[in-house]
Amino acid sequence: MIIKRFYNERIESLCTRLLYFMNTIDSYCIVAGVLSFLAMSWINGKEINFPFFIALSIAIYLCFKISDFYPAYLFFTPLFLFFFYKLPTFNILLTLNLLGINIMAFVIIQTLFMGIPDAIIARDSTIPIRKIYNSFFTIAPTTVSFLMSVYFSSLISFTLYYNPNPFIDPWQLGLWMSLLGAAFITRMLRPKNFISLDSRPSITKSQVNRVILLNIDGCRLDRFQEAKLPFLSSLEKESSYFPRGLQTVYRALTNPAFASILTGTIPQVHGILDNNLGGYIKVEAIPDLVETILYGSMHVKHFSKTHWKTKIVSLPTHSIYRTDDIVFDMLKKDLLNSNGTRLFIADLSEVDFLGHAYGSESYQYLQALQRTDTRIADFFSWIETHGLLKDAVVIICSDHGIIRIDHSYLLFKAEKFVPCIVVGKGIKKDNTLVFEASIMDIAPTISYLLGIRYPDHCRGHVLLEVLDENESNVNSSPHCREGLSITNG
Ligand SMILES: [Zn+2]
Structure with a gap:
């Protein structure tokens, strides 16, 4: 009843667009990663240098876009962690807290933008819980995958929080080089599309109406x-x-x-x-x-x-x-x-x-x-x-x-x-x-x-x-x- 009362096609179109904005990893990770970083900064009273924060956000996002968020990027994690560990600002407890906030953001966003809408459409209130459970075993560039969503948004949060400056010392430069180099290697590892060899005869008449x-x-x-x-x-x-x-x-x-x-x-x-x-x-x-x-x-x-x-x-x-x-x-x-x-x-x-x-x-x-x-x-x-x-x-x-x-x-x-x-x-x-x-x-x-x-x-x-x-x-x-x-x- 409520749905029928407020429904029109434009609203459904907008809602679907919004759902997919929060579902697709390309947009989700930046929203969740930045929000988690801002939450942590607010909790710890950390000052934010906005121009530098924006430059870092763009740089890390570019690396991810180059990698196309393909899972091979995750194999380079030990290298990234090594360089993060070498940063003077690095702190293990802070890292775990940032990870925790990103996991919370994942659960909230998945439930709001996928679990609840799906429960309405399938008329089944158990779906949000089922989705959270299944998302641990799913690998996709969407908020339906726990691993991919939390990984990329957390990496954004870490980068913004520890703000590595490549012009200061070799370890910080090393982190950026590894993030970028891994992105290019990952890009090459993406699946190749199978395309049948061109074979299209000239068309003279229709075969069917x-x-x-x-x-x-x-x-x-x-x-x-x-x-x-x-x-x-x-x-x-x-x-x-x-x-x-x-x-x-x-x-x-x-x-x-x-x-x-x-x-x-x-x-x-x-x-x-x-x-x-x-x-x-x-x-x-x-x-x-x-x-x-x-x-x-x-x-x-x-x-x-x-x-x-x-x-x-x-x-x-x-x-x-x-x-x-x-x-x-x-x-x-x-x-x-x-x-x-x-x-x-x-x-x-x-x-x-x-x-x-x-x-x-x-x-x-x-x-x-x-x-x-x-x-x-x-x-x-x-x-x-x-x-x-x-x-x-x-x-x-x-x-x-x-x-x-x-x-x-x-x-x-x-x-x-x-x-x-x-x-x-x-x-x-x-x-x-x-x-x-x-x-x-x-x-x-x-x-x-x-x-x-x-x-x-x-x-x-x-x-x-x-x-x-x-x-x-x-x-x-x-x-x-x-x-x-x-x-x-
Ligand atoms: Zn389909």
């Missing part, structure tokens, strides 16, 4: 297969599918990965590097080229360009358990009424959300997969009743996987590989595809199917292997799979 993309958000391939979902398993006989999955992109978060699905290129090119404020798609994407409607929770609005047609379902108003049903209802209505629209993209949220709330190893995540399977089964029986599959292709995929309660660094297979099933007019049935492919191959494949041009920065490979050669006049000869390469993204 419509494409429907169903994205099961946060669906890890291994759990998807273990679940033995009744409908989606049975759909394999009717479809072309990837038992080894598609690979997602780094950082494997919804907004960057979805933007890669729509543009066919890596985050460094399309411009959305995380879920935070400030990232927007800078290059051409499929919805720029063909009339498209995108459905889902507020995320969808945040990665979409402002002129795209989006239909958003409010998570707090409807709860996570109703959201995907509403998405399907809207989608069905538009499939019957929006004649000019040729691409429909639905982001299904329940699997991802329950993964973040309970863990992707949990029974709840498995149940969300089961319910999503049932929803897709109902949707397929509906489109078949209405004869809509006669001139359409449905792609069922995911943007990224998940491990424990988060995802991003691609440290584990569970984050990296996602399912992909293609079914519909002209698609080869019972067709197992085992070559390496990427979520970036989806954009050129949609272009090819709809007979529109490829987005201007699109890379990768049209998945011609899904096409039934008897039904289409495309030459999908095996040679187009040659030379797949792993390219540095």
Whole structure:
């Protein structure tokens, strides 16, 4: 009731932005680190030299940005501690106190900006405690990871409190050199994006009138297969599918990965590097080229360009358990009424959300997969009743996987590989595809199917292997799979 009374889409959009500002490590660590430093200075009556404090904040933050907050940075900790120990201002008790304040900041911020909102959306008051517990075992560049959040914010607090001046003595210079050197080494150790070799035939005609993309958000391939979902398993006989999955992109978060699905290129090119404020798609994407409607929770609005047609379902108003049903209802209505629209993209949220709330190893995540399977089964029986599959292709995929309660660094297979099933007019049935492919191959494949041009920065490979050669006049000869390469993204 209270939610409905005060709700409007602008407020939800703002709140979601704020949530992700406090969730993303790039912004979280500076807020928590500076606040912890100010709290400690206030407790101890320490005077703050503001110009120097600002210069130090910028310098340490630059080091972290260079490292991209990648966990390899943590391996250099003994070196940093050695140099901190050599500073004349260093004090072990103070260090432990600063660490304690940073842990408190973590618990408060995580509970306020993640635990409580998630409890409201899932209507389950145990979620804040579950999240705190699971955050000890989660490694991600977000406030869902205890280790990463407390590490980077504490390092900021230490630097600000002990204010090492590199111009005073070699130990202080040594600290800065190690912080910076470690950052550059860490940057080189980041995961490389897998990009399929360019293979995009010239497009002369459309293969189908419509494409429907169903994205099961946060669906890890291994759990998807273990679940033995009744409908989606049975759909394999009717479809072309990837038992080894598609690979997602780094950082494997919804907004960057979805933007890669729509543009066919890596985050460094399309411009959305995380879920935070400030990232927007800078290059051409499929919805720029063909009339498209995108459905889902507020995320969808945040990665979409402002002129795209989006239909958003409010998570707090409807709860996570109703959201995907509403998405399907809207989608069905538009499939019957929006004649000019040729691409429909639905982001299904329940699997991802329950993964973040309970863990992707949990029974709840498995149940969300089961319910999503049932929803897709109902949707397929509906489109078949209405004869809509006669001139359409449905792609069922995911943007990224998940491990424990988060995802991003691609440290584990569970984050990296996602399912992909293609079914519909002209698609080869019972067709197992085992070559390496990427979520970036989806954009050129949609272009090819709809007979529109490829987005201007699109890379990768049209998945011609899904096409039934008897039904289409495309030459999908095996040679187009040659030379797949792993390219540095
Ligand atoms: Zn996602």
